[in-house]
Amino acid sequence: MQEHIGSELATRIEESLAERFGERLQVDPTLPGLEELARIAGHRVHRDFLGRPVEPALLRLLCACALSAPSKSDLQQADILIVDDREQRQAIMALMPDMPWLTRAPVLLVFLADGSRTPQLARLRGKPFPNDHLDLLFNAAVDSAIVLTTFLRAAAAVGLGCCPLSAIRDEAAQVSKLLELPQRVIPVAGLAAGWPATAGRITPRLALETTLHQDRYRQGELDRQIDAYDRRRAAAQPYARQRAVERFGEAEFYGWSEDKARQYAEPLRSDFGGFVRMKGFCLD
Ligand SMILES: Cc1cc2nc3c(=O)[nH]c(=O)nc-3n(C[C@H](O)[C@H](O)[C@H](O)COP(=O)(O)O)c2cc1C
Numbered sequence: 001m002q003e004h005i006g007s008e009l010a011t012r013i014e015e016s017l018a019e020r021f022g023e024r025l026q027v028d029p030t031l032p033g034l035e036e037l038a039r040i041a042g043h044r045v046h047r048d049f050l051g052r053p054v055e056p057a058l059l060r061l062l063c064a065c066a067l068s069a070p071s072k073s074d075l076q077q078a079d080i081l082i083v084d085d086r087e088q089r090q091a092i093m094a095l096m097p098d099m100p101w102l103t104r105a106p107v108l109l110v111f112l113a114d115g116s117r118t119p120q121l122a123r124l125r126g127k128p129f130p131n132d133h134l135d136l137l138f139n140a141a142v143d144s145a146i147v148l149t150t151f152l153r154a155a156a157a158v159g160l161g162c163c164p165l166s167a168i169r170d171e172a173a174q175v176s177k178l179l180e181l182p183q184r185v186i187p188v189a190g191l192a193a194g195w196p197a198t199a200g201r202i203t204p205r206l207a208l209e210t211t212l213h214q215d216r217y218r219q220g221e222l223d224r225q226i227d228a229y230d231r232r233r234a235a236a237q238p239y240a241r242q243r244a245v246e247r248f249g250e251a252e253f254y255g256w257s258e259d260k261a262r263q264y265a266e267p268l269r270s271d272f273g274g275f276v277r278m279k280g281f282c283l284d
Pocket of ligand 1: 043044045099163164165166167168189201222262
């Protein structure tokens with residue numbers, strides 16, 4: 001029985017990764033932890049949720065699991081903010097008008113980089129603080145991203161679906177004001193969560209030959225690799241519509257690289273550095 005489950009999970013992982021990377025990896029069916037690996041390999045974001053609420057106790061449990069993530073130098077510079085109040089949620093969501101599906105998400109969280117406590121420790125203990133530089137922000141942002149990732153894993157384990165939201169930073173100053181974030185605390189990402197209404201689907205990624213390096217960074221034939229990825233991805237999951245047709249016209253073949261090139265042909269959040277400085281972080 002156990003053997004049967006192991007080989008089923010191993011096949012599932014192999015299939016997910018083949019869909020993801022266009023390459024079949026061999027998975028040993030006797031490996032421990034295959035269930036967790038199957039969930040990780042089968043990751044997909046969810047933007048479509050059932051009306052069923054998420055119990056506050058479950059949400060608290062998932063947040064506690066997420067905040068159990070490792071923390072740089074044990075400094076503990078990542079926080080989670082649960083946006084539950086109806087008016088508060090509506091005010092935040094109004095700042096992300098391109099994502100109407102958000103209104104159907106029962107849970108809205110904001111993952112914060114909290115660089116406020118470390119200088120407070122110096123003050124509290126009467127010590128100098130010669131570390132007010134970019135690394136303070138970077139460490140807090142990395143910790144916050146790890147906590148977010150751990151939340152995704154915890155949520156997936158209980159069957160919840162999630163979608164991170166960088167869009168929370170589109171109007172970062174207004175979000176900061178609404179959430180009453182003190183100096184040196186900034187939003188890294190929002191997160192919508194709920195019970196998924198659909199199975200969702202795996203999004204193909206760049207091949208492992210592009211993103212997995214051995215001993216030294218190898219750029220390889222990036223143009224060819226991107227072209228191959230565009231074709232593989234378009235065969236599995238073509239784009240439903242083209243971006244900025246009025247500016248760039250209708251492309252005969254519209255792949256991932258064309259979409260990302262068009263997306264980044266517009267300045268995006270170019271005021272974010274100013275916001276981060278305004279919140280008291282030093283970027284030097
Ligand atoms: C940090 C971060 C921010 C994201 N922000 C948004 C967002 O603002 N809106 C959105 O619809 N999806 C957002 N996403 C989801 C990505 O679009 C999604 O992960 C990507 O398309 C790949 O799909 P997959 O996660 O299902 O593999 C974000 C993902 C991450 C990791």
